[in-house]
Amino acid sequence: MLHSQIQHEEIVERYVRKQLAPEERQAFEEHYFACDKCFEKVQVMERFIAGVHDLARRTALDDAAETGVSRSASGWLLWAFAGTAVATIALAVVTGWAFLHRIPMLKRELIAAAGTYQPQQPSVATLQPGPMPQANVPLVMLQASRGEQQTTAVLAADARQLVLWMEIGPTRYRAYRMEVYSASGRQIMTVDGLTRGPYGALAASLPAEALQPGTFRITLIGQSPPPASLVSEYRLQIRRP
Amino acid sequence: MPGATESEFVAGIQQGRADCETALYEKYSARVFYLALREAKSRQDAEDIRAETFLRVLQAIRKNQVRSAEALPAFILGVTRNVIRELFARRRKMADVVPAEEANLTIPSHEGNFIDQEVQVAIRRTIERLKPRERRVLRMLFYEELEAEEVARQVAIAPERVRLVKSRALKHFREIHRRLTSS
Numbered sequence: 020m021l022h023s024q025i026q027h028e029e030i031v032e033r034y035v036r037k038q039l040a041p042e043e044r045q046a047f048e049e050h051y052f053a054c055d056k057c058f059e060k061v062q063v064m065e066r067f068i069a070g071v072h073d074l075a076r077r078t079a080l081d082d083a084a085e086t087g088v089s090r091s092a093s094g095w096l097l098w099a100f101a102g103t104a105v106a107t108i109a110l111a112v113v114t115g116w117a118f119l120h121r122i123p124m125l126k127r128e129l130i131a132a133a134g135t136y137q138p139q140q141p142s143v144a145t146l147q148p149g150p151m152p153q154a155n156v157p158l159v160m161l162q163a164s165r166g167e168q169q170t171t172a173v174l175a176a177d178a179r180q181l182v183l184w185m186e187i188g189p190t191r192y193r194a195y196r197m198e199v200y201s202a203s204g205r206q207i208m209t210v211d212g213l214t215r216g217p218y219g220a221l222a223a224s225l226p227a228e229a230l231q232p233g234t235f236r237i238t239l240i241g242q243s244p245p246p247a248s249l250v251s252e253y254r255l256q257i258r259r260p
Numbered sequence: 261m262p263g264a265t266e267s268e269f270v271a272g273i274q275q276g277r278a279d280c281e282t283a284l285y286e287k288y289s290a291r292v293f294y295l296a297l298r299e300a301k302s303r304q305d306a307e308d309i310r311a312e313t314f315l316r317v318l319q320a321i322r323k324n325q326v327r328s329a330e331a332l333p334a335f336i337l338g339v340t341r342n343v344i345r346e347l348f349a350r351r352r353k354m355a356d357v358v359p360a361e362e363a364n365l366t367i368p369s370h371e372g373n374f375i376d377q378e379v380q381v382a383i384r385r386t387i388e389r390l391k392p393r394e395r396r397v398l399r400m401l402f403y404e405e406l407e408a409e410e411v412a413r414q415v416a417i418a419p420e421r422v423r424l425v426k427s428r429a430l431k432h433f434r435e436i437h438r439r440l441t442s443s
Binding site for chain 2: 032048049052058061062063064067068074075076202204231233
């Protein structure tokens with residue numbers, strides 16, 4: 020594998036993110052075992068991606084640098100402080116007026132109006148929105164993966180849930196745990212307490228917003244009675260139209 | 261033996277020179293450990309894989325079983341892969357009788373092994389330099405794991421711009437991290 024190809028095809032990043040085909044991966048491993056420069060690039064990329072992951076998990080990432088921005092903008096600090104002080108005094112005046120004058124007046128008006136409003140309450144309550152029905156809920160039947168075999172689900176932009184249906188053979192377990200991993204091996208979610216339905220299959224729904232386009236690995240682990248062990252593994256590809 | 265060639269490693273080890281064994285270990289140990297950690301996702305397993313790999317490599321060199329000195333890196337890689345495969349085979353057998361947690365079937369990501377204080381400081385300083393939209397690009401690429409084209413579409417910028425944001429951020433990170441670790 021040549022350095023020009025590694026650079027042009029972003030091999031280092033794709034290797035770290037586990038996006039290379041098996042042959043490419045093997046070829047690149049052979050390369051960096053003999054190349055100090057590329058191995059160093061792999062290490063830097065691992066740290067960089069792990070660092071972004073770590074920061075994104077602990078903060079919103081978008082807000083992560085806010086403290087740094089405010090530190091560098093020290094010239095604005097005095098003006099910002101003065102503005103805040105003026106705003107605080109103004110707020111205190113308005114709040115005092117509201118507590119002493121406006122709120123007692125509104126309370127009196129509310130008590131007066133309560134008698135006429137009360138009879139209407141039951142009909143208003145019936146209009147409160149409950150869980151909304153959803154048409155065309157996406158559903159996929161997972162097939163236990165052999166090699167690179169995977170099931171594909173296409174999620175529309177307005178899909179809120181994806182229903183997974185897993186038919187499994189006889190096992191000694193009554194309850195199962197499902198774990199969902201991203202392509203890089205990060206655990207995205209887990210579903211505990213899965214039991215067979217009337218058709219002998221397992222069914223679970225996952226929030227669609229957590230399933231961005233890409234490939235996911237889903238493991239099904241027999242949970243109860245112990246000891247737990249892996250029952251089957253699935254690969255699920257998510258596409259968005 | 262800084263700068264020693266593979267031929268010198270092989271010749272020295274076959275002559276029983278301990279400094280050549282040490283030098284070989286120093287040169288390839290990080291690579292073997294990294295590959296083992298990437299596959300096994302456990303530092304303990306990675307340590308075991310590294311130890312077993314070097315044991316086999318040194319025995320093979322002493323017995324003159326390496327095809328050529330130039331093929332030494334590929335040979336070490338091959339041995340590492342074999343040791344990893346054997347570990348997984350043992351683990352598959354264990355899965356029948358051992359709880360999933362103990363058999364390490366619920367494998368976590370290995371990213372935690374690359375996080376230390378220097379990485380956290382370097383990434384924070386790198387992010388501070390970016391505009392909000394550029395931070396969003398990084399988040400979508402590396403946290404939400406979206407494809408570059410999808411990120412470009414959602415943020416409404418050209419795919420080339422996504423690549424530029426990524427490469428600039430990576431360059432800053434590398435420089436800051438190098439300064440932190442060398443000081």
